Amino acid sequence: MTCKGICIRHRAQKPVGSGRYVSGQRRCQICEIFIRWEGLWCPCCGYRLRTKPRNLKYKAKLRARSKRLEITQPAITVR
């Protein structure tokens, strides 16, 4: 699964006023590009396309937890 350069032909412009996923664009993690494509699979590399943004709630939760750890656990001093 590698980028063959086909995705460039389907490259999507950044939409104004709305999100990329909202305007029907899909993201290929392999090609690292947003494309306008109806299918679920990348026409270029054949990898499954992302149609929804990452779970923001989950991400925020993770960040909050790591922050708390920083506060409760004092830095270990190296001697």
Ligand SMILES: [Zn+2]
């Ligand atoms: Zn590609």
Ligand SMILES: [Zn+2]
């Ligand atoms: Zn791709």
